[in-house]
Every structure is written in structure tokens, then in C-alpha cells.
Amino acid sequence: MKILITGAGGFVGQLLAEHLLNDKHQVILVDIFEPPVPQKASNKQNATTIKADLAQDASSVLSKDLDALYVFHGIMSAGSEENFDLGYRVNLHSTLNLLEAVRQVCPGVRWIYASSTAIFGQPLPAMPSEATVPTPQSSYGTQKMMIEAAINDYTRRGFINGFTLRFPTISVRPGKPTQAASSWMSGIIREPLQGKESVLPCDDDFECWLCSPRTLVRNLVHTLTLQRECMPTHVRQIMLPGITANVAQMMQALKDVGGDQAVSLVKREKASPEIKAMLDSWPIRFDISKALGLGYVADGSFKDAVEDFAASLKE
Incomplete structure (x- = not known):
């Protein structure tokens, strides 16, 4: 498969890219800086790296033969709260630009989006699920919620084959501390x-x-196997197990x-x-029965x- 990863210079992007390259996929790594090819990956000749600002020009990273996108780019929770304008520019507007570019260049492509449990806020039931109405208490959660709604609509209209994955906090992350409140x-x-x-x-x-990196990657790759019909076209959210x-x-x-x-x-x-x-x-x-029923693991x-x-x- 030919697979694009945005935010590919980050921890999750690098981890997934390594796994996909080892499985002999063609992988396009995109970030605001030129992302590295994971050091431990095999088949490095299958990797392409692109430096791009998706808020300015999203179509330049796309091609008609693309099979799937993993959309990971973003300003994390504490960073979005600290810098309101930057959070909306990166988390909302650049992702909407990418959605529209996909509609024009490679309609129908599989779109896998990294959302967050930050879309929820209090008060909540004891076991929230995909049916729980999001009431975010942060700019980050609000931005994620708005993109979730757009993914539902673009999938319903047939412009993408969208899957929204609400991540638990990933621990233990290697590397340096991040701007996430959960760092x-x-x-x-x-x-x-x-x-x-x-x-x-x-x-x-x-x-x-919480979710470990190893389980996260397993679940991310599993999303490549799901059929479009596994969920209603206007409800594409999945609570990943934690x-x-x-x-x-x-x-x-x-x-x-x-x-x-x-x-x-x-x-x-x-x-x-x-x-x-x-x-x-x-x-x-969380109630993760939907995810478990779709074959995800904890x-x-x-x-x-x-x-x-x-x-x-x-x-």
C-alpha cells in the first residue's frame, strides 16, 4: 500500500512508519520540518520525506494513487491552551485544508485520524462511549471535536473513507517531554x-x-483492514482500548x-x-465494546x- 503520515516526525508517526516500512509498504512522511526515516526501519528505499505546511498547501503532498492517510499532525493539549491562534491554525484549519485537498486529488481514500479523549469534559457518565455527547473543556478538545464532525460528513458524502480513533494517553513514550498536559x-x-x-x-x-506504544501501533495497523461498512457512514468514531x-x-x-x-x-x-x-x-x-467488537486489542x-x-x- 501507499500510505501517507502527517506529523511523521513525531513519536507516533515514527513508530508507525517503522512498522509500515518493515511490512514493505510505501510510506510518505510529512511534517512541518523534513522528518527523518526511522533508523531501525528496513526497506528505507520505500520511504519519501516531505517538508510541508499543510495550512498553506496541502495538495502538494498528495497523489491520486494514495491508499491511506494517517493524520497525526497537531499542537498538543497544553500548547493549544497556551497559544490559541496556533492551536486553531494547526489542529483545525490545516486539517480542514487537507480534507478538502483529499476530496480534490484522491477522493475515497482511507483517512485515519488521531483524535483524543480530550473531546470529553465533565459531567460524564461512569462509562463514556462513542454515544456520549462531547463537551470539551479545552481548545485542543474543541478542535478535535470539530474535525471529528467534518470526517463524519466527508465520509457520509463519499469524499473519504474516514476512521476517527480516540487515543488514550500513550505511555511510556520515548524521546523528550512534549507540550501535552499528559506528558x-x-x-x-x-x-x-x-x-x-x-x-x-x-x-x-x-x-x-493509558495505552502502550506497542498496542497503539497494533491497533493503528488494524485500522487498515476495516471495511467501510463496519460503521454507519456518519458515525466514524472509535474509542481505542486503554x-x-x-x-x-x-x-x-x-x-x-x-x-x-x-x-x-x-x-x-x-x-x-x-x-x-x-x-x-x-x-x-470507557465503554470500549465497539472497539473490541471491531477487532482492536487492549x-x-x-x-x-x-x-x-x-x-x-x-x-
Whole structure:
């Protein structure tokens, strides 16, 4: 297949590109800077890298023979809250530009969009699902919600074959901290296991909805196999499976894998009122029966994700 990834220089884009290249797909990596080809990928000759501003010219990255797009580009949650104009330009307007360019250049293509549980806000039922009305409490969630609606409409009209995947927080992410309000959910594992300090802004009873990188990639690739008819054309949202873990359980997993020395590197610090309000608004349990019925999978435990990351450091 010929597959394009926007935001391909980011963690998820690089992880997926490596997997797709290893499976011998042709992969086009697009970002605001020229994205690298993943170092560990085989079949690097199948990769094309493009530097592009999708808010200015989205059609230049497309071709008529494209089979699928993974749309990952964006300004993350805390960054969108801090810079209102930039968040709307990147998360909303550039994605609408890309949708319209696809309609003109390669109509009917499979469109796989990275949305977020940030589209929800309080109050919520005990187990939100795809049927729960989104009431976001952040600009980031609002931008994601608006793109979700556009994907539904473009799919209903036959312009794309759209799939909206609402991601849990991905942990443990390698690399550097991000502008996401949830960045600490990886940081309290990633940095201490590398001998570095990390900040923890939440109490032990704070709960998170999480997914490991390995399970995320498996579910992203699975989306390539779904038939258009698996959902109504005007309802394309899927809650990707996650697991719920509280801070105390996350710290115990860190201790089990990294010992007391790793735990001592986690420093407690209060979040700002704005970030705390955003974190507290996110739900931490979901009805994922729709996703499971479509063949998606969930992690076993958070400790598995910590062990995966520790093993990657040894590699």
C-alpha cells in the first residue's frame, strides 16, 4: 500500500512508519520540518520525506494513487491552551485544508485520524462511549471535536473513507517531554529509568487512561483492514482500548522495574490551576465494546508498558 503520515516526525508517526516500512509498504512522511526515516526501519528505499505546511498547501503532498492517510499532525493539549491562534491554525484549519485537498486529488481514500479523549469534559457518565455527547473543556478538545464532525460528513458524502480513533494517553513514550498536559504520564517512567529527575503534578489517587506504544501501533495497523461498512457512514468514531491506572500503581510499576533509585528521582510538584482543571476534566474509564467488537486489542497491565520501555533502553 501507499500510505501517507502527517506529523511523521513525531513519536507516533515514527513508530508507525517503522512498522509500515518493515511490512514493505510505501510510506510518505510529512511534517512541518523534513522528518527523518526511522533508523531501525528496513526497506528505507520505500520511504519519501516531505517538508510541508499543510495550512498553506496541502495538495502538494498528495497523489491520486494514495491508499491511506494517517493524520497525526497537531499542537498538543497544553500548547493549544497556551497559544490559541496556533492551536486553531494547526489542529483545525490545516486539517480542514487537507480534507478538502483529499476530496480534490484522491477522493475515497482511507483517512485515519488521531483524535483524543480530550473531546470529553465533565459531567460524564461512569462509562463514556462513542454515544456520549462531547463537551470539551479545552481548545485542543474543541478542535478535535470539530474535525471529528467534518470526517463524519466527508465520509457520509463519499469524499473519504474516514476512521476517527480516540487515543488514550500513550505511555511510556520515548524521546523528550512534549507540550501535552499528559506528558508527565510518560515522564515519571522515562526519565527516572534513564537516571534523570521528573516532575509528578498529581496525587497518588489520580487515575489515567493509558495505552502502550506497542498496542497503539497494533491497533493503528488494524485500522487498515476495516471495511467501510463496519460503521454507519456518519458515525466514524472509535474509542481505542486503554487501561486505567492510578499514580500509585504507576509508581509501583516504576519501582518493580527500576527500583527505589528510580522512584527517588520523581519529584512532586503541584500543577497550575489551568493544567489541573484540564487533567481533572478527562475521563479515565470507557465503554470500549465497539472497539473490541471491531477487532482492536487492549494492554494487559501498565507494568507491561514499563517493562517494554526498559527493554528498549537496553537495545
